Amino acid sequence: MTKHYASVLLTLALLSGLGVSAAAEEPEVIVTVPFSFVAAGRTLPAGRYIVSRVSDDGLGQLSIRNYEKGVGVLVLANHFYSASTDNSKLRFEQVGEMHYLSSIASANGVYTIDLPRHINLVADSKQHDDMSASGTN
Secondary structure (H helix, E strand, C coil): CHHHHHHHHHHHHHHHHHHHHHHHCCEEEEEEECCCEEECCEEECCEEEEEEECCCCCCEEEEEEECCCCEEEEEEEEEEECCCCCCCEEEEEEECCEEEEEEEECCCCEEEECCCHHHHHHHHHHHHHHHHHHHCC
């Protein structure tokens, strides 16, 4: 009899754990990206992506997955602000021919993602060059 109760309790515990993980994996954004892009240091191909929170806290990891091509990454949001937005979208910074994921806007708010350090250095040098060139007129 006690084995039966233990089995029932274990089953309930497992089912409640599945419910928590299912809630954390609800899609934040479903979007088609028409170009390859870099997220979390990995180049991902163009295609349809599903973005989901890995945990229930505002900050933390986000899963970006393309199930058709079997690729994905986990990215760490460095900033989250609650803002109602009707359009879920991904925002990118373009350097040369590469696109770098910089933010994710969802119905829950906007997640900001750190760009690689070399991207910031390139942006700083471009701003400096632009200021110098415009200063010579």
